[in-house]
Amino acid sequence: MTKEKIISTIFNNVTEHHGILNSLEEMKFISEHNALEVHCIDFIEKMTDPNVTKLSRAFRMTRGAISKLTKRLIKAGLIESYQKPENKKEIYYRITELGREIYLKHQSLHQDRIDRDILFFSQMNECEKDTLIRIFEKLDKHLKNELEKKGIENGKYSE
Template sequence: MKDKRFILMSELMDLSNEIIWRNKPELEAALKGYTLNEIEVIEHIALIPQANVTKLAAASFMTRGAISKLTKKLLEKSIIERYQTPENKKEIYFRLTKEGEKIRKIHTDLHQRFLERDQEVFTPMTEEEYDTIFRFIGRYRHHLQKTK
């Protein structure tokens, strides 16, 4: 019999890949001209207070160099803008422009549509099932962060 850990990890990877494969055409059509990495950075800039290259790299699991390239592209597309605070003239932060907010809204609306499409999977789930899944994910992420 196969190791249950192996089976679980295979199932999680397959599920993740299947979700991406299923959603990708709709995401690409609605967000034409933007890469998935750019969309991820837009999302993080919206959610992280005083988002800078270091915070974005950590949140996206990318290098600071990769984030610098992505933010440069987004600046050129007028999706984000840079700013500094009066307290810290050295550090550069990013925020969304109005156009960036529009792109983020399209992305958020798509994810809401995906949740509605998949509602039949979530409706029968109990609080206990959610808690078990969240505990497992939390333990695994904590383990990965410890072993960096």
């Protein structure tokens, strides 16, 4: 087996294990609302003037599916819709106080994951850390380029 194949295999194993750990932690957090609902709340809080079009691009889902999702979140009291005085045609969304609680718990979950991984990385010497930073930056750039080839900008939602 080539070193490139060994590295790729190990990297895939690491990302799979990392994903499983994250999923297990998320399952504890998400009881009443599914991951899609929680991430929708997250996007709405982070976007400027979130609407169905922006959310459908962010999730890579149809506008109809996003409309159903936002209606569920409105019914649950997690988000609310609003219109701007200068644009009565477009409907925008913002999170409610109840939605903010879920948003903050979700942010805390992400921070806990980072803290968990920091414990591992803190055991490395400075040279190892510098090498990993360079490798991960190159890998991140490579993966972003691959996503852009598939029409996905920055691997994240776009406004």
